[in-house]
Amino acid sequence: MDMHRIGLLTKERGINKKEGIFFYTPSDFTQHNLLYILWGARYSCESPYSVVRTQGFSALLIFYIETGCMTFTYDGEKFTANAGDSVLIDCRKPHSYRADSPVTFSWFHFQGELGYAYTDRFWSHRRIIFKIYAKQPMSEILHLLSSGNASGDELAFRIQELLSRMAQSLTPPLSPPIQNAKNFIEQNLGQPVSIEAIAAYAGLSRYHFSRLFHQEMGVSPYRYLLNMRLEHAKKLLSESSLSIEVIAEMYAFYSASNFIRLFHKYTGMTPLQFRHFFRNGTNASS
Structure with a gap:
């Protein structure tokens, strides 16, 4: 994977503080059977922080906005995520995001066929933003990544938990x-x-x-x-x-x-x- 092309090694202006990036290497079993994380971090940013990817890569991306707000453009549509929002995007589609104000957020890239199925399902409803409680799960995921002792099964469980909460929030009350x-x-x-x-x-x-x-x-x-x-x-x-x-x-x-x-x-x-x-x-x- 070309790290320069996907933006990991480019100079990202507007970042005031970083916790990470923390990387994870899955076992063969995890890579072939489970959802698994590639890397993640926690950022505090301000304008002009911006990432634009016109050529996607094979990964999914979850954000949790702790404070402030961010603008996302995804597959030609624009969205605003505020404090307390979670965001899920398929990085194979053209996308961009930027800080509209001082913002703190945690994020991780991950892979797994189940994740793509969820993302396709959500996008059929034109949804990438979800109002779910994700601060603690995201914090726990980053803690596991930073410890260097993360279990593939535990990380997969926590990713699945986030995706399930997103799916539950998608279902409105019956008419x-x-x-x-x-x-x-x-x-x-x-x-x-x-x-x-x-x-x-x-x-x-x-x-x-x-x-x-x-x-x-x-x-x-x-x-x-x-x-x-x-x-x-x-x-x-x-x-x-x-x-x-x-x-x-x-x-x-x-x-x-x-x-x-x-x-x-x-x-x-x-x-x-x-x-x-x-x-x-x-x-x-x-």
């Missing part, structure tokens, strides 16, 4: 119609309700309801209803002696054969195999 529909579904798992009936309860047309439900819940109304029925059926299979026929009737699967077919399709086991697994820890024929 009233979808929350009402979700409640209606969960209260009527044993009834042969139709998608039209659920949409009517939510006060929407079937088309609008199905589109909005999938947008907010991540699955279709039918699949959510089926998932909930299967989850309750699993509980009865693992904790009761009720027959397959009774469970199928309780959760509106219409027939035992339909229940067996759907259960096998979505779990890879028949209901009897599932029950036997939980009771004996082994497979059994259906």
